[in-house]
Amino acid sequence: MRRTIPLVITFLIGLYPIFAFFVPHGSISGANDWLDSALVIVAAFALPLGTVNVVMTNTTKLKRKSRGWQYSIVLLAGLTVMAFYGLVGGTGVHPSFQWMFVNMVSPLQATMFALLSFYVASAAYRAFRARNVEATILLIAAIIVMMGRIPFGDMMTRGMMTPLSEWIMSIPNAAAQRGIIIGAALGAASMSIRIILGIETTYLGTGKD
Amino acid sequence: MKTPLLFILAAAAVVLASQAPAPAVLAGEIQGLRAFDSPGDGGESVTLEWEGGPSTLVSIMRSESSGGPFEEVGTTIGTDGAYEDYVEEGRPYYYRLSYRIGDQDYVTAPVGPVAARSNWFRSYRLNALVLAVLMFSLVIYYINAAKRGKDLYIRRISGISAIDEAVGRATEMGKKIIYIPGIMSISDIQTIASLSILSHVAKQTAVYGADIEVPNKDPLTFTAARETVKQAYMEAGRPDQFREDMVTYITYDQFAYAAAVSGKMVRERPATNFLIGYFFAESLILAETGQSTGAIQIAGTAAPTQLPFFVTTCDYTLMGEELYAASAYLSKEPILLGSIKAQDIAKALIIVTILVGIVAYFFGSTVIRNLLASR
Amino acid sequence: MNARKLLYVDRRVIYLLVAIGALVPIIRPIGLPTVPTKPVQQLFNKIESLGPDDTVIISFDYGPSSEPELNPMAQSILRHCFQRRVKVLVMALFPLGGVNMAIDQLQAVADEFDDINYGVDFVNLGYKDGAQAAMKRMDISIESLFPADVNGDPTKDMPIMAHARNYDDIAVVISLATGIIGEYWVNLVNAQFGVPVAVGCTAVSAPKYYAYLRAGQMMSLLGGLKGGSEYEKLLVDKYEFARELYEQPEIKITSAMAGMDVQSIVHVIIIVFIIFGNTMYFIMKRQEKAR
Numbered sequence: 001m002r003r004t005i006p007l008v009i010t011f012l013i014g015l016y017p018i019f020a021f022f023v024p025h026g027s028i029s030g031a032n033d034w035l036d037s038a039l040v041i042v043a044a045f046a047l048p049l050g051t052v053n054v055v056m057t058n059t060t061k062l063k064r065k066s067r068g069w070q071y072s073i074v075l076l077a078g079l080t081v082m083a084f085y086g087l088v089g090g091t092g093v094h095p096s097f098q099w100m101f102v103n104m105v106s107p108l109q110a111t112m113f114a115l116l117s118f119y120v121a122s123a124a125y126r127a128f129r130a131r132n133v134e135a136t137i138l139l140i141a142a143i144i145v146m147m148g149r150i151p152f153g154d155m156m157t158r159g160m161m162t163p164l165s166e167w168i169m170s171i172p173n174a175a176a177q178r179g180i181i182i183g184a185a186l187g188a189a190s191m192s193i194r195i196i197l198g199i200e201t202t203y204l205g206t207g208k209d
Numbered sequence: 210m211k212t213p214l215l216f217i218l219a220a221a222a223v224v225l226a227s228q229a230p231a232p233a234v235l236a237g238e239i240q241g242l243r244a245f246d247s248p249g250d251g252g253e254s255v256t257l258e259w260e261g262g263p264s265t266l267v268s269i270m271r272s273e274s275s276g277g278p279f280e281e282v283g284t285t286i287g288t289d290g291a292y293e294d295y296v297e298e299g300r301p302y303y304y305r306l307s308y309r310i311g312d313q314d315y316v317t318a319p320v321g322p323v324a325a326r327s328n329w330f331r332s333y334r335l336n337a338l339v340l341a342v343l344m345f346s347l348v349i350y351y352i353n354a355a356k357r358g359k360d361l362y363i364r365r366i367s368g369i370s371a372i373d374e375a376v377g378r379a380t381e382m383g384k385k386i387i388y389i390p391g392i393m394s395i396s397d398i399q400t401i402a403s404l405s406i407l408s409h410v411a412k413q414t415a416v417y418g419a420d421i422e423v424p425n426k427d428p429l430t431f432t433a434a435r436e437t438v439k440q441a442y443m444e445a446g447r448p449d450q451f452r453e454d455m456v457t458y459i460t461y462d463q464f465a466y467a468a469a470v471s472g473k474m475v476r477e478r479p480a481t482n483f484l485i486g487y488f489f490a491e492s493l494i495l496a497e498t499g500q501s502t503g504a505i506q507i508a509g510t511a512a513p514t515q516l517p518f519f520v521t522t523c524d525y526t527l528m529g530e531e532l533y534a535a536s537a538y539l540s541k542e543p544i545l546l547g548s549i550k551a552q553d554i555a556k557a558l559i560i561v562t563i564l565v566g567i568v569a570y571f572f573g574s575t576v577i578r579n580l581l582a583s584r
Numbered sequence: 585m586n587a588r589k590l591l592y593v594d595r596r597v598i599y600l601l602v603a604i605g606a607l608v609p610i611i612r613p614i615g616l617p618t619v620p621t622k623p624v625q626q627l628f629n630k631i632e633s634l635g636p637d638d639t640v641i642i643s644f645d646y647g648p649s650s651e652p653e654l655n656p657m658a659q660s661i662l663r664h665c666f667q668r669r670v671k672v673l674v675m676a677l678f679p680l681g682g683v684n685m686a687i688d689q690l691q692a693v694a695d696e697f698d699d700i701n702y703g704v705d706f707v708n709l710g711y712k713d714g715a716q717a718a719m720k721r722m723d724i725s726i727e728s729l730f731p732a733d734v735n736g737d738p739t740k741d742m743p744i745m746a747h748a749r750n751y752d753d754i755a756v757v758i759s760l761a762t763g764i765i766g767e768y769w770v771n772l773v774n775a776q777f778g779v780p781v782a783v784g785c786t787a788v789s790a791p792k793y794y795a796y797l798r799a800g801q802m803m804s805l806l807g808g809l810k811g812g813s814e815y816e817k818l819l820v821d822k823y824e825f826a827r828e829l830y831e832q833p834e835i836k837i838t839s840a841m842a843g844m845d846v847q848s849i850v851h852v853i854i855i856v857f858i859i860f861g862n863t864m865y866f867i868m869k870r871q872e873k874a875r
Contacts, residue, residue, distance in 0.1 A: 018341065021331075021337070022330060022331055022338055023329055023331070024251040024252075024327065024329075024330075024331050025252075025327040025329050026251050026252055026298065026327045033717065036714060036717040037714070039396055040713055042429065043394060043427075043428065046429045046431070047428045049428055049458070050428035050431050050461075051458070053431065053457060054457075054458050054459070057454055057457050057458075067477075068472075068476055071472070101681070101684065102684075105681075106648035108464075108468075109462070109464045109465075109647065109648040109649035110648060110649055110651055112464035112465075112467060112491075113464060113649040113650065116494065116788065117606070117850060118599045119497040120493065120854070121602045121850070121853065122598045123493065123497055123518065123521045124521075124857070124858060125593075125595075125598055125854070125857045125858060125861050126521065126861075127521040128861070128862070129861065129862060129865050130862050130865070130866075131865075139858070139862070142858075143858065146854065147851070147855070149787075149851060150844070150847060150851045151619070151844065152616070152852060154617075154619055155616075162621060166622070166623075169790075170794050170797065171798075173794055174795045174797075174798045177513045177792055177794065177795040178795045180511075180513045180516070180528065181513060181529075181795065182559060183529040183530040183556065184513075184529035184530055184532075186344075186552050186555050186556055186559075187530030187533030187534065187552060188398045188511065188533060189344055189552075189555075190348060190533060190548050190549065190551060190555075191401070191402055191533040191536075192398055193344065193548065194348070194537075194545065195401065197349075199352065199545060200405065200536060200545065200548075202404075202405035202408045202409070202539075202540060253723075253724055283749075283753075293752060295724065295749065295750055295752070462680060463647075463649070463763075489762070489763050490649075490762070490786065490789070512792075514788065514789050514791055
């Protein structure tokens with residue numbers, strides 16, 4: 001029973017949106033909209049579970065003085081203060097919350113995103129080696145695209161780099177992307193059918209593997 | 210005598226009238242206005258169609274009675290020849306169009322009544338229905354073939370073969386394994402595929418006695434991942450080794466999550482990192498940090514933009530459909546392998562259709578293109 | 585010369601040079617020229633063809649992490665729309681800060697125009713959860729999805745809403761997106777409802793959108809700072825007010841055109857490193873062969 005009931009629910013709920021995709025009748029689409037809303041509500045209920053886990057994991061770490069326990073203090077303090085002002089603000093935004101968002105959360109996020117430029121540089125340095133013909137083609141294409149994205153490229157080649165780079169992006173790149181998207185979409189469809197039909201259950205942790 | 214004469218005169222008049230030129234249609238004049246329930250919708254709209262029409266704006270006038278009053282509900286360019294009006298389901302309406310050619314105002318005769326009705330089939334999605342039925346049929350056919358014992362060849366995927374090796378390495382080194390199931394919710398199919406692989410990895414760690422940690426960004430994925438790992442330890446016969454802190458929740462924020470997991474990688478220096486699921490810009494931050502700590506890394510995603518980053522920084526990458534095939538491949542169950550075979554056949558059919566479409570288009574036929582048009 | 589040692593250079597050396605390359609043009613701007621590309625030109629031309637009777641949706645589908653890349657294009661597109669007196673519906677479907685981005689950018693740009701009125705020429709509809717469900721709903725009625733604006737005021741009394749009943753009234757949707765929401769606009773709103781969609785995205789996610797652009801499912805693509813700088817360039821070339829505006833130091837420093845200086849230098853550093861790495865690689869191979 002523990003295994004059958006979830007599979008029956010999965011079958012019915014999984015098939016319904018497919019049915020609703022083809023049947024526009026109000027009696028069908030209404031329930032489909034309800035399913036969309038239900039997902040949001042379920043996610044909202046799961047969030048406190050996550051928060052409780054964060055608090056428990058970090059308080060345990062503090063109690064045991066595990067490695068890196070100092071970071072747990074920062075985390076718990078941040079969580080408490082932001083949650084407090086978030087709740088005090090009600091449906092609006094409390095000025096202290098907005099201040100922390102603008103002056104702390106926002107620059108920290110931008111910093112993390114900015115790290116990408118450093119990581120892209122070091123990853124590109126390692127990856128682009130002319131080891132064989134394919135790697136050399138990749139290397140040349142990468143340099144053309146990078147040059148095509150900056151004014152220097154056009155200045156050095158009398159405006160040839162931008163169109164060349166656009167060509168690489170919109171023809172070979174788009175073709176490869178489509179190939180991956182089609183393959184992945186088929187894979188997703190096949191996996192979905194396996195889940196709907198109850199053949200694939202490993203994600204439930206009840207596979208026979 | 211008079212009657213035949215009158216008859217002849219009347220007949221002559223008819224003949225003359227029929228030979229007389231028809232009243233000229235003014236350039237831009239609207240002809241043949243018709244209103245009907247929009248096909249294949251949920252009873253939301255009425256469609257108007259007409260011939261001709263000026264290249265200027267036409268007012269769409271609507272009323273609930275044929276005598277009016279009509280009020281403007283929208284405008285469109287006359288030459289468009291069609292307009293979709295959103296209305297209340299089941300209520301009858303009358304329409305007429307009002308427009309201007311030069312200095313002269315024109316109003317068409319009203320048409321109607323017409324009411325929007327909920328339909329039972331989106332006819333324009335017939336092609337999608339055919340493809341869906343075909344895909345279902347192929348999967349069921351090949352699953353049955355596999356059940357009957359037909360030998361199905363599936364190519365070797367090195368990234369999947371390396372999973373056990375990576376778990377073994379962590380066991381030998383006595384270091385942790387970090388498994389990142391992407392940052393999307395359980396409603397995303399890539400997350401489900403990732404949890405299937407997590408189930409296998411957790412069983413291996415349970416068997417070998419290696420330590421695993423699954424940090425999560427999404428709360429729903431977190432609860433599902435915890436169940437998956439717990440169940441895997443039970444099935445491996447080591448429920449006592451499962452700890453609640455093996456699966457943790459970090460935060461809902463993408464970059465705060467990336468910062469926390471990167472910090473964990475730098476401090477704890479895991480032997481193996483799995484990055485499998487749906488990733489966005491944090492993929493490179495996580496994978497490059499893992500690479501810098503010397504961990505063996507196995508990645509898997511169907512997100513095309515993140516694949517280059519994983520290929521550059523990870524030892525093995527499951528690309529696109531390989532991610533979805535992994536759970537079937539790992540389980541070695543014939544019925545699961547059957548569905549992968551079906552997927553391959555569908556892919557071959559798509560390739561053939563694309564080629565036929567290209568050839569047909571080259572010869573001026575848009576039949577294939579129109580057949581595949583989606584809405 | 586030990587080519588192997590040079591080849592496996594400490595990654596912190598690369599980080600340091602990238603940091604210097606990013607800082608110098610901020611302190612001392614170079615002002616490199618920008619050449620607009622066709623995908624960007626298409627959105628500019630589309631807005632140029634619109635007027636006071638037309639309505640566009642600008643959806644802020646990004647958070648603070650993408651702010652430096654996407655804010656400049658948000659500002660230049662808003663400026664263009666307001667200059668053309670095109671009606672603008674602003675909304676946010678991205679949960680983590682999308683609405684904050686919308687509030688900030690609207691405030692920054694709307695104040696520059698004297699005769700632009702809230703509720704008449706533009707409105708901020710705020711954040712709505714459930715991206716795809718929200719997009720589907722707008723095909724029936726935008727007002728029913730957003731009965732109140734970001735300030736909680738009812739939208740039904742706002743004159744702009746008469747020009748924005750559903751997608752039929754929308755000339756173009758512009759999604760400034762990070763993550764997957766831009767794809768939803770393309771896959772759902774363009775594919776199912778036929779509304780022209782343009783996406784402004786971070787440079788890192790631009791490649792995936794080219795497939796949609798080529799397939800005609802998107803009418804325009806603005807990729808990262810480059811896309812933003814091209815839009816600014818088109819605006820500056822066409823309008824005197826924009827030329828003066830982008831000369832003001834506080835606007836100039838945060839513009840995409842200024843950001844392109846940084847991107848250019850960093851790209852050159854990466855290219856130099858790639859060439860250096862390959863040179864060392866070949867020297868190392870030759871040295872090993874000689875041994």
